[in-house]
Amino acid sequence: MKNTTNHERRNFLVKTGAVASTVAVAPAALATAGSAVLPVIRHSVFFWLKNPGNQAxxxxxxxxxxxxxxxxxxxxxQIGVPASTEKRDVVDNSFDVSEMLLFDSVEGQNSYQSxxxxxxxxxxxxxxxxKVVVYDSIAV
Incomplete structure (x- = not known):
C-alpha cells in the first residue's frame, strides 16, 4: 500500500510540475480567450555578495x-537563492541571490529602471x- 501511495504522489507531483512549468513560461501569444495573459518581458538578475555566506x-x-x-x-x-539541484557543467549556482521581474512591455521595464x-x-x-549579471528576454 505504501508503494502505491508514493507512486501516486510522485505521479501527481510530476504532472503538476509539468503543468506549472508550462504555464510559467508560456508566451502571451499562446493565451486563449478568457485565460490570463502573461507578461512578455523577463528581467533576471543574479547577485554575488561582497561577503558570501553572510546571512545578514x-x-x-x-x-x-x-x-x-x-x-x-x-x-x-520572484526572489531566489541557489537550489540544491544536480551538479552539472551547464549549471552555474555560484550566485548568492537572484530575482526575476516580469513586465508587460519594454517600456514598462524601462520605466522601472528610473x-x-x-x-x-x-x-x-x-x-x-x-557583482551583478542581468539577463533580459522577451517571450516569443
Missing amino acids: DRDALIAGLKTLGAIETVKGI HPVHLAFVKNCEHLWR
Missing part, C-alpha cells in the same frame, strides 16, 4: 529586492554586492 547581508539584499514588487510596472516578482523605488534599492543595497 543576504537577508538585507532579499529585503531590498522585495520592495521592487511595489513598482506599478512590475507584473510579477523608478524612485528601484533607485532607492540600488542606493541602499549596492554596498552588499560585488
Whole structure:
C-alpha cells in the first residue's frame, strides 16, 4: 500500500510540475480567450555578495529586492537563492541571490529602471554586492 501511495504522489507531483512549468513560461501569444495573459518581458538578475555566506547581508539584499514588487510596472516578482539541484557543467549556482521581474512591455521595464523605488534599492543595497549579471528576454 505504501508503494502505491508514493507512486501516486510522485505521479501527481510530476504532472503538476509539468503543468506549472508550462504555464510559467508560456508566451502571451499562446493565451486563449478568457485565460490570463502573461507578461512578455523577463528581467533576471543574479547577485554575488561582497561577503558570501553572510546571512545578514543576504537577508538585507532579499529585503531590498522585495520592495521592487511595489513598482506599478512590475507584473510579477520572484526572489531566489541557489537550489540544491544536480551538479552539472551547464549549471552555474555560484550566485548568492537572484530575482526575476516580469513586465508587460519594454517600456514598462524601462520605466522601472528610473523608478524612485528601484533607485532607492540600488542606493541602499549596492554596498552588499560585488557583482551583478542581468539577463533580459522577451517571450516569443
